[in-house]
Amino acid sequence: MQYDVTVSNEGDIDAKLDKITVPESTNPAIGFEVTGIEEGSLLEAKQTAILTVTVKYNDVTEQPTDLTADLEVTLDYSQAPEGYVPPVTGPSIGGQPVEIVDSGDGLYEDTYESGRYVYKGANPNNYIEFDNGEVWRIIAKEADGTYKLLKNELLP
Structure with missing residues (x-):
């Protein structure tokens, strides 16, 4: 199962993503993976970005009695410095x-x-x-x- 979350910068100043916080799942049978936006990325003023949350089920766990798990993702943005260029990931x-x-x-x-x-x-x-x-x-x-x-x- 996958969810796309739209992140909007409705301000007039570019923003830099300083940190993504994804806590451990509250249910050992259910895991979460967050992709699409990376730490250090730039979100320009009046623009949007997509954060994708993928729900993964642990296939080595027996069927739990609790079939739910909560997830709260925290995105810490700050004002991007003038001329900020996001770091290149990979080679x-x-x-x-x-x-x-x-x-x-x-x-x-x-x-x-x-x-x-x-x-x-x-x-x-x-x-x-x-x-x-x-x-x-x-x-x-x-x-x-x-x-x-x-x-x-x-x-x-």
Whole structure:
């Protein structure tokens, strides 16, 4: 069972979601999962967002005598600072979300070092063009957040 809850910012100032509080279920046979809005997300003035609450039944529990459970989700918002940009969840290059692949050309998660990503393939679409017209390729994003670049002219 799934419920969509509309969250509205009816004010004139953008809001940042600081914390989502989802308490444990009051019934061990019934669980809840909350998705759709994440901590750190931005809710712009006069806009809405959808919070999805999914009810999950525990299949290892015997049928309880109590068939109900209560849920109260608390969303703590604050005024978003001027120019606030929500954090990117998942892998990113320069703050932009990127797709991780496991075959073909593209960005791969390093199998040896957590948080490191490497471009592989004949045409992995990993180019950066600077204002002076120079084209460089991103070779890797290191676990410490730094990047390895190689000038495109140097590639065979």
